[in-house]
Amino acid sequence: MASLYQNVVPLDRRQHTRLRLRAPENYAFTADFSLLPALTTEFAPLAREYPIVFVREKEDGDLIPVALTGIPQGKNLFLDGEGVWHARYVPAYVRRYPFVYVETSPEQFTVCIDSASKLFDENVGTALFGEDNEPSAALKDVIKSLGDFQQAVALTKMFMQRLTAANILMEANAKADLPDGRSFLWRGFWVVEEARFRELPEATLKEWFTSGELGLVYAHLLSVGNLSELLRRQTNGAATKVKSL
Numbered sequence: 001m002a003s004l005y006q007n008v009v010p011l012d013r014r015q016h017t018r019l020r021l022r023a024p025e026n027y028a029f030t031a032d033f034s035l036l037p038a039l040t041t042e043f044a045p046l047a048r049e050y051p052i053v054f055v056r057e058k059e060d061g062d063l064i065p066v067a068l069t070g071i072p073q074g075k076n077l078f079l080d081g082e083g084v085w086h087a088r089y090v091p092a093y094v095r096r097y098p099f100v101y102v103e104t105s106p107e108q109f110t111v112c113i114d115s116a117s118k119l120f121d122e123n124v125g126t127a128l129f130g131e132d133n134e135p136s137a138a139l140k141d142v143i144k145s146l147g148d149f150q151q152a153v154a155l156t157k158m159f160m161q162r163l164t165a166a167n168i169l170m171e172a173n174a175k176a177d178l179p180d181g182r183s184f185l186w187r188g189f190w191v192v193e194e195a196r197f198r199e200l201p202e203a204t205l206k207e208w209f210t211s212g213e214l215g216l217v218y219a220h221l222l223s224v225g226n227l228s229e230l231l232r233r234q235t236n237g238a239a240t241k242v243k244s245l
Contacts, residue, residue, distance in 0.1 A: 016128060071230070
């Protein structure tokens with residue numbers, strides 16, 4: 001899966017002491033991303049606007065949840081020509097940028113940045129370090145947010161392990177028929193198979209209800225209906241048909 005990050009380096013108080021962070025004027029840097037990693041902690045707001053499906057992080061790798069923002073190999077359909085994001089909720093993966101936690105040793109994480117990001121400047125923006133070369137209040141907030149994000153990543157991995165172990169996921173394809181006669185296929189994504197889901201033991205369902213994971217499954221199932229809305233964005237509001245194969 002493609003990444004927003006182009007050149008990830010550790011944040012260094014000596015090397016980056018003059019670095020400042022500019023608030024993004026738009027989200028044009030996500031224009032080429034038709035899917036984005038999703039966290040279980042944001043399934044509820046995501047499900048109101050985006051299809052949430054599961055894809056392999058890499059070939060023969062683990063499945064991860066993603067929010068679809070466009071058609072396969074297409075553009076981010078939630079952006080307009082000025083790079084403005086037209087949705088009530090922007091995925092956390094995007095809002096985290098240009099910072100990221102990188103695991104440098106088991107359970108040890110380092111604050112890193114995308115040094116290629118245009119959001120960094122040495123003259124304009126909020127300072128990352130104070131005159132004493134210590135992290136500024138703004139950077140401390142970023143570090144806390146990165147910690148929260150990493151905790152959510154761990155919860156998301158646990159959720160995916162449960163889904164995989166329960167054997168309720170199936171690989172799915174969907175065909176879209178466009179008004180101009182063209183068709184295309186969504187391939188290589190996974191969804192919860194409702195028949196298998198309904199056959200889960202009562203004890204498992206109770207456990208998932210208590211842990212909140214049952215609600216996550218329902219959020220995912222409901223979100224798949226957003227595929228039609230995604231296609232309407234692709235065709236500027238024209239009616240389209242989506243069917244599972």
